[in-house]
Amino acid sequence: MQATYKYSTDGGITFKGYDGSTFSSTAGTDTSGGAISTTVDYTNEYIDGTNSDSADSEGVKIQFSAGSDLVAGDRFTVDVFNPEMQAAQDAVIEVDNATITKSTNTIDDAIQGVTLNLLKADTSSTVTLTVSSDTSSAKSSVKSFVDSYNTLIKAINDQLTYNSSTKKKNPLLGDPTLLEIRKKIGDIIHGVIPGLSSSDYTNLSQIGISSDGKTGKLSLNETTLGSALSSNPDAVAKLFIGTGTASNSAITFVSKTSKTQSGTHNISVTTAPEKATLLGNETIASGGITAAETLTFLYSSNKTESSPDYTGFSVAFSANATISTIVNNLNSAFATNDVGLSASNESGKVRITSTDYGADIYFKVTSSTGDVAGQIGFKSSVAGSDDDEGVDIVGTMNNRRATGTGNTLTGVTGFPEEGLKISTESNQTGGFGTVKISSGVADKLPSILDSYTNSSTGILKSKEQSIQKTVDNVKAQQERIEKRLITKEQRLREQFARLEVLLGKLNVQSQYITNQLAQITGIKK
Incomplete structure (x- = not known):
């Protein structure tokens, strides 16, 4: 029976395939980067699958014999200084007196925000890991905020000025709406941020941001800002980005939106x-399971949809496979098939659990041997497969029904808690205390400006529509006046024409009378 393998020279952090190229699951077997197959001529095959010694072969030949206990998914190590096959072992580390065991050399959940890549074991030494904050990017962001704010204030002030030299004023001089915008954004910058505790910074002046009373422009004291970031970076962040603080450690604040109101919200x-x-x-x-056994899985992460997607796969185990081997092979198969499942050893029994919560998560396990003594203990298809699905959280915020998905509750539209999102991994029910929401400068400024500049509902849009309506009314009035002028002009022209006709007749009559008078005068003579 021919098998395929890949190999690693850094403790399982990265893997190589055929000819020592970086392993690719999509590359063909025995092609560059692809899986390496065992060959008939074991004597000539190096670890990289080629027949020649090179840097990629690591100078190591490897031979697989028929009848080996190795099965798909197994790992082993070869010590090139003492070349004998060693059984794979779980990584065991101790962090702050807590012992952690993992089946991988990459550990990302021992210290929050830190990923540990284990390269070798050394029980005789202790490694001290120091984690510190990099404040340079935070300083740069605050400085960019100050510069952007000053650009905005200058643009507003320019529209509100009068040039005494040219005796010209800008079109918006004295405009009440623009004056109101300037005042409101100034109040946010200079005021106290609501919802923050006394142990936090509560206004921008405490971190080195001050304003000019005449122009409203901001200035930044970088020394004061640096000290604030070093002593309490979270408190600095809260000045700009609103956050939530839960009174109960069993719930976690996830996020909020611009619609979420500052204050205290009750959670149940x-x-x-x-x-x-x-x-x-x-x-x-x-001693492991008695007989070979295959577990067949069916998994879905969107079970509640009208047409859910399913992933099906099988994992085979040979006779005498131990629970450690079974758990490791299952977790490897789960990762390979990209399903949100995890296997563990629970007092000698195999526990399979989804990584996510909620009714969308579903999986089914079918055993080839069924639930019989000496095996893993899942049912066969004949006996009715084992399956389970998650449950969505149900709860309220401020005594109003919230939207529950998985283990996350979200406040509904139209209420103070709109957009507030919290999560919990607790299996308890009842009151879970409160979440106190604060709104930082970066939350409030866009919200205030949006109330003016929103293209559909903003005050400026309403004002624009009002002005446009006035312009339209003036234009309509102008058109009406123009029509009346045209009508009057036409009437005057008609009157003038009639007057000319009348004058012509009068001229004729005048000439006739003159002639008559002349004749009368000649008779008298």
């Missing part, structure tokens, strides 16, 4: 969230 859970989980019914002995 009526149905606790659940993960999908199954436990094998048999305790696996130290």
Whole structure:
């Protein structure tokens, strides 16, 4: 039977494929970067699958013999200084007196925000890891904020000025709406940020941002800002970006939106969230399972949709596979098939649990042997497969029903808690205390400006429509006046024409009378 493999020279952090190229799951077997197959001629095959010694072969030949206990997914190490096969072991580290065991050399959940890549074991030494904050990017962001604010204030002030030299004023001089905008954004910059505790910074002046009373422009004391960032970076962040603080450690503030109002919001859970989980019914002995067994899985992460997607796959185990091997191979298969499941050893039984909460998560396990003594303990298809699905959280915010998805509650539209999102991993129900929301400068400024500049509902839009309506009315009045002038002009022209006709007749009559008078005068003579 031919097998394929990949290999690593850095403890499993990265893997190589055929000819020592970086491993690619999509590359063909025995092609550059692809999986390496075992060959008939073991004597000539180096670890990289080629027949020649090179830097990529690491100078190591490897031979696989028929009847080996190795199965798909197994790992082993080769010490080139003492070349004998060693069984793979879990990584064990101790962090702050807490012992952590992992099946991988990459650990990202021992210290929040830190990923540990384990390269070698050394029980005789202790490594001290110091984590410090890099404040340079934060300083740069605050400086950019100050510069952007000053650009805005200058643009507003320019529209409100009068040039005494040219005796010209800008079109918006004295405009009440623009004056109101300037006042409101100034109040936010100079005022106290609501919702923050006394132990936090509560206004920008405390971190070195001050303003000119005449122009309204801001200036930044970088020394004061640097000290604030070093002593309490979270408090500085809260001045700009609003956050939430839960009174109960069982709930976690996730996020909020510009619609979420500052203040205290009550949280209650009526149905606790659940993960999908199954436990094998048999305790696996130290010698492993009695007979070979295959577990077949069906997994969905959108079970509640009208047409959910499913991922199906199988994991095979040989006879005598121990619970450690079973758990490791299952977790490897879960990662390979990109499903949100995790296997663990629970007092000698196999526990399979989803990584996410909620009704969208569903999985089914079917065993080729069924739930019999000496095996893993899941049912066969004949006996009715084992399956489970998660449960969505159900709860309220401020005594109003919130939207529950997985283990996350979100405040509904139209109320103070709109957009507030919290999560919990607790299996308890009832009151969970409060979440206190603060709104930072970066939250409030866009909200204030949006109330004026929103293209649909903003005050400036309303004012524009009002001005446009006035312009339209003036234009309509002008058109009406123009029509009346045209009508009057036409009437005057008609009157003038009639007057000319009348004058012509009068001229004729005048000439006739003159002639008659002349004749009368000649008769008298």
